[in-house]
Amino acid sequence: MIIDRAEVIVTSPDRNFVTLKLTTGDGLTGLGDATLNGRELAVVAYLRDHVVPLLLGRDAGRIEDTWQLLYRGAYWRRGPVTMAAIAAVDVALWDIKAKAAGMPLYQLLGGASRTGLLAYGHASGSDLPELFDSVRRHRELGYRAIRIQTGVPGLKVVYGIASNGTAEADALPVEEDWDTRAYLRHLPAVFEAVRNEFGPELPLLHDAHHRLTPIQAARLGQSLEPYDLFWLEDCTPAENQEALRLVRRHTVTPLAIGEVFNTVFDYQQIIREQLIDYVRGAVTHTGGITHLRKVLDFAAQYQIKSGMHGPADISPVGMAAALHLGLAIHNFGIQEYMMHGARTDQVFQQSFTWSGGLLHPGERPGIGVELDVDEAGKYPYVRAYLPYNRLADGTVHDW
Template sequence: MPIITGAKVVVTCPGRNFVTLKIETDQGIYGLGDATLNGRELAVASYLQDHVIPCLVGRDAHRIEDIWQFLYRGAYWRRGPVTMSAIAAVDTALWDIKAKIAGLPLYQLLGGASRQGVMVYGHANGADIDATIDSARDYQQQGYRAIRLQSGVPGLASAYGVSKDKYFYEPADGDLPRENQWSTERYLRSVPELFERARGVLGNDVHLLHDAHHRLSPIEAGRLGRDLEPYRPFWLEDPTPAENQAGFRIIRQHTTTPIAVGEVFNSIWDCKQLIEEQLIDYIRTTVVHAGGITHLRRIADFAALHDVRTGCHGATDLSPVCMGAALHFDLSVPNFGVQEYMRHTPETDAVFPHAYSFADGYLHPGEEPGIGVDIDEAAAAKYPYRRAYLPVNRLEDGTMFNW
């Protein structure tokens, strides 16, 4: 039985901040877990270093379920993004260790492959509709079968999802939060035009997605979903803030556009009503923010009972450690839908060498034992932590709003 002898937290910033937990055992085998919480990274690093790691030393690394329950039930202050991201890091690292000891890629321990590869979607964006369409055509030529469309909104200086770089999008870009301006009315006029143009140029054989980023009321989301129906979107993501899960009933009453939500969820309780009442079609909880592979599998199994599929968050605020773990989960889970994929910078890839690969619109986690992702600590040390905040939003009259 492998005994945990120690653990350390590695914080590095090869273009953006990542928090990685490395758990070591008496057998010389270590495991990695992602603990990154965008804009609040040091809170999780402290939670791990000061409160979790002392409780791990001396425990049997194979007892993944027991350790998960210890960290969740034993903390008394349950759930929340900081706690669940810390638990996720431990859980992922332990699964990495278990699979390495077994000499198998992690997906084999999760029941084996349910498919040949994991369909992913890329992010096409631009300052205006023409630029977004050009970006989408580029992704289509690269073999992507699913593409998210985000475009600048006429009359607004900036818009969510529109990056300065063609491929690498990092919204946490200020030492203090940058303030953006928002107009729902302008936005609702622009998105249907974007989809009409995209479907006409890209054809019917590519899935088209869009992220509203929690900025609409339920009735506004219902209107947008209805307006997009002629263009058959794969999903409308995060149409409204989900704290009030019952609000999604209004969206369902007004549109047949599939709905995806959940990247900010951190437990099964956040999505219980949404899944039970079939108010969503895709659940976007992810390994790092929803308690690791152990808890994510519970969410996926619960979702499967209600014909809800997975669509895990996969932006660059997740390190390659999380992406590797997510791909093993995706490959194995029977009710998989799609995986978000934003490529990391070359600097990040150098810090986190990995076995996963992209071909013909699909990612595969590879066949290396464990999750197939490592960390070069010497390279990580070259990129010290740099404080970075996500932006905030104000309406045109100055009222604070959802970012």
Template sequence: MFIEKIDVFCTSPGRTFVTVRITTSDGVVGYGDSTLNGREQAVATYLRDHLVPMLIGHEDGAIESCWQLLYRGVYWRRGAITMAAIAGIDMALWDIKAKRANIPLYQLLGGRSRTGCLAYGHAFGKDIPNLVEHAHGLLEQGFKAVRLQAGIPGHDSNYGVPLPNQVDQGNLPVTEYWDTPSYLRFIPEVFSAARSELGEEVHLLHDSHHRLRPIEAARLAQDLEPYRLFWLEDCVPAENQEVYRLIRSKTVTPLAVGEVFNTVWDAQTLVTEQLIDYLRMSITHGGGITAMRKIFDFASIYQVRSGIHGPEDVSPIGMAAAIHLDTALHNFGIQEYSGYQSLSMDVFTPDFTFESGMLFPGEAPGLGVSYDEELANAYPYERSYLPINRLRDGSVHDW
């Protein structure tokens, strides 16, 4: 059987998603996620204008061959747009293959390595009491692991904390401001209070979101050691992987990196030198199931576990793919799960479930996610961007 038709949808049911639908010559349909926050139209155009024409008539079951064609068959490799586009095609082909076999996808990946996948939720607050209250709410929902992000005194905006009075910029990026010294003074207070209020059993996580210099990250990681974090995430920009040698040498706080990575080459040094504990790459942005299974198998040799990126701007299709892979991986660590707006879940109807702090893949054939095209098309694409981050002196900083 072969690929007969590929549709690409770029719609905004709750937020913007790029969805790939592949239809085979015998009528089997598979879905994939190619969403790239703030650059969705670029991925959709890359798919429609460049990849789709190459794939019509390709054998739908030859997934590895297809992946290599899309990656090696062009001169310009890698990059977020290319890898997100490949990921959507790849997921849809795996969805089709599992549907043909009439089994859930994780069975094709080797079957269960675990009964459920530990998940973490996002707790935030304008101050410490508000943050602790939100974290308690997540624990009541069943979460056993919580990422903590709190408003920093003197900051009118902070990563991970919704802006209270965000000014409409006409669908252009808003500007946030950052001050590293005040952040470094405040965050240990956050975790001291959280550990005291939430207890010793809950797993606590934190994301610095690329905003520190190496020596600052080392200092923060040392200061947080008494509170036994599950991990400290993306403490510095990791384009220069070698900077983690300094951080690793100064702390025993576990380190997680990689939600902006696109290929194994972005993490090669970090993994082979065991400079991190968790690799955060997303299936949607890392080339799909074919690529990510290989990357995590590679990481397992060096005792690095998975911590797949699972924000709301990865669609429920991408989340389903992550949960199926999580279920099969031996070196699974934890799965980010920020949840979805109800409108998004009306368009994408997944059969994965969350219970008692764990995510469970469904038993429907394939990825187990349906897609309501008519409802999705009622919400046309809306341009939206992540913020821009600046220091107090006005210079552009990492976001």
């Protein structure tokens, strides 16, 4: 199984996606997701100009060796661009290997550890009636766990509110506003209202999106304890890993961290000291299946579970890879799942299923996704940025 062709395909059916397609001399193909939201072309250049020449003529079956070559051989290690590129190669090679074996990828990873993967969706609203309607819509779609994001009185636009319509901008980044004290005052009342409306059984999640200091995060976690959250996500920027010790001392609300992390070294301290409960890494951004599996095996020693990142900017290729990994590992926790748009589903033909609140990667050999190149060609790249925050005094703040 010698690699004789490598293509980097950029398409924007509903948003930008970067896909690596590898083809072997005997006609097997493998896909890997290399999408880095808002910086997509940086990964395209890394793959086309630096990685692809290293792949041609290599044995597609040597997955671990190829991973180490791309990680150690570059000398300049880690970082989102490098690790997204490595992830794309890694998943494409696993796709080829599973196709060669004639079985779905999860079988090569040890077989299924469960019948399906519990997933959560994103309910949001600028006010409580809109939020309640969103929760009801998600329950009708079959979600059995729901993330709650809400507007804050006095703020025009807040992260995670679908009706704001500012997830991406096609010119320059959208500027949003932020007030931490207003947020901390408002949020407990939101969760009290949601619990009163929907009862105690529904698993609820919330994403603070890195916007709080450690002491503010501790206060939020403590104030949300009466509402029994499944997790509080990214409560404070976790580059300062010691900061989570303070949060942990003051709240028993479960913590999920890691969607902006790239390697096991980012997680090393917070896993070893048991400062988190869920690993939020994405296959797409954490070096692929090979590396994220190692992170999750490390986490399992401390009873820490997976909560893999799965927004709509992870392509169906990246989502499928996450589902195969999640089905196989023992310490699966929950899978984020934002449904892709109809045009994306036409470009990426998928075998994974959604039923009864559970995801399954399907039984097609490989990862179960095929790319329609002709359809992808209808949607050229569109420059897009994520928003950013400013405080009332004009200071740039974490979005």
